[in-house]
Amino acid sequence: MRFKPQLLTGLEILQQRDRLSIKEQQALMRIQKGYQGELIFDRLFTAIVAEKVEFLDDIEIEFEGNRMQMDKIVASGDMLALIDIKNYQGNYYYDRQGLKIGNTLFAQDCFEQARRSRRIVERLFKKHGVTMRVVNIIIFINEEGSITINDEINEVVLNYVEIPQWLLQLKKQADLPQMKNWQQLLLQYQPSFYKAENLCNPRRLLTLKKGICCVKCGSFDLRQERYKLQCRKCGYQEVKRVSYYRTIKEYGILIYPVPIKRKEVVTFFGKNYSESTIKTLLSEYFEPLDFSIKDGRYKNDGQTFERLIFKNKKYFEQLNGRMNWKSS
Numbered sequence: 001m002r003f004k005p006q007l008l009t010g011l012e013i014l015q016q017r018d019r020l021s022i023k024e025q026q027a028l029m030r031i032q033k034g035y036q037g038e039l040i041f042d043r044l045f046t047a048i049v050a051e052k053v054e055f056l057d058d059i060e061i062e063f064e065g066n067r068m069q070m071d072k073i074v075a076s077g078d079m080l081a082l083i084d085i086k087n088y089q090g091n092y093y094y095d096r097q098g099l100k101i102g103n104t105l106f107a108q109d110c111f112e113q114a115r116r117s118r119r120i121v122e123r124l125f126k127k128h129g130v131t132m133r134v135v136n137i138i139i140f141i142n143e144e145g146s147i148t149i150n151d152e153i154n155e156v157v158l159n160y161v162e163i164p165q166w167l168l169q170l171k172k173q174a175d176l177p178q179m180k181n182w183q184q185l186l187l188q189y190q191p192s193f194y195k196a197e198n199l200c201n202p203r204r205l206l207t208l209k210k211g212i213c214c215v216k217c218g219s220f221d222l223r224q225e226r227y228k229l230q231c232r233k234c235g236y237q238e239v240k241r242v243s244y245y246r247t248i249k250e251y252g253i254l255i256y257p258v259p260i261k262r263k264e265v266v267t268f269f270g271k272n273y274s275e276s277t278i279k280t281l282l283s284e285y286f287e288p289l290d291f292s293i294k295d296g297r298y299k300n301d302g303q304t305f306e307r308l309i310f311k312n313k314k315y316f317e318q319l320n321g322r323m324n325w326k327s328s
């Protein structure tokens with residue numbers, strides 16, 4: 001299961017409410033492109049091999065003080081494949097010196113990063129007596145891009161056209177005896193919090209567009225009924241409680257890792273929305289920063305609403321049933 005990256009979600013929320021700086025626009029485009037590349041790979045992976053193998057998507061691991069992130073990790077036979085997906089355009093070369101495009105040598109490149117990640121997983125496995133072979137797979141997913149390897153290297157490097165063949169091989173290998181429980185082992189080492197830079201300081205927060213933003217079209221022009229909100233522009237309907245909950249989480253992502261403050265949430269919603277509903281939702285869904293004082297501050301996990309819905313599927317299905325509740 002792949003979720004939209006937290007920073008991508010954050011920048012998209014910011015874009016709905018403010019003009020992005022050049023740096024933010026560039027980051028948004030870069031992360032969007034990377035994410036699109038991952039989705040392209042996922043489609044091939046699902047079509048060819050997904051049901052035969054165990055895998056994890058977009059996984060972060062922290063082991064002995066070192067953090068690594070991997071786009072996909074797949075086990076097949078005795079091999080654990082650490083997959084990096086690069087959605088780069090242009091013709092790249094790799095030799096002893098490093099990664100190049102034309103005559104330009106990259107100061108930091110995906111090969112070094114991949115090797116570092118592999119070493120972290122190898123050390124983790126060694127500690128737990130796991131004997132799986134850890135292999136780096138670096139995939140150049142962009143059809144308008146390519147990589148040529150001019151040296152002996154330990155990594156498997158694939159251009160777009162080579163991906164299906166590799167996936168078929170992976171599928172074949174999946175008939176060999178499989179190592180069990182590697183997912184649980186790695187998941188134990190997921191960091192307990194996101195490492196994310198703050199997107200919005202208190203001063204900028206005040207200048208943002210206020211209100212609830214339509215999830216489908218980005219309009220702030222919503223008609224309020226008792227149990228639901230309807231977008232005047234695209235007609236999309238959302239259960240009111242979901243809209244409020246989602247908007248508080250959006251505010252949370254923007255100010256992360258700073259705690260949630262009730263006053264700020266009320267300002268974020270603007271004067272068209274109910275302060276008492278906000279209060280109710282904060283007390284129901286969020287944990288106070290300090291139980292001993294009622295200061296309107298709550299813990300902020302910075303988690304996206306998409307992940308929250310996934311984790312609480314049943315609850316949200318129930319909540320969405322309110323769409324049919326009558327207003328009178």
Ligand SMILES: [Zn+2]
Nearest residue numbers: 214217231234
């Ligand atoms: Zn809309």
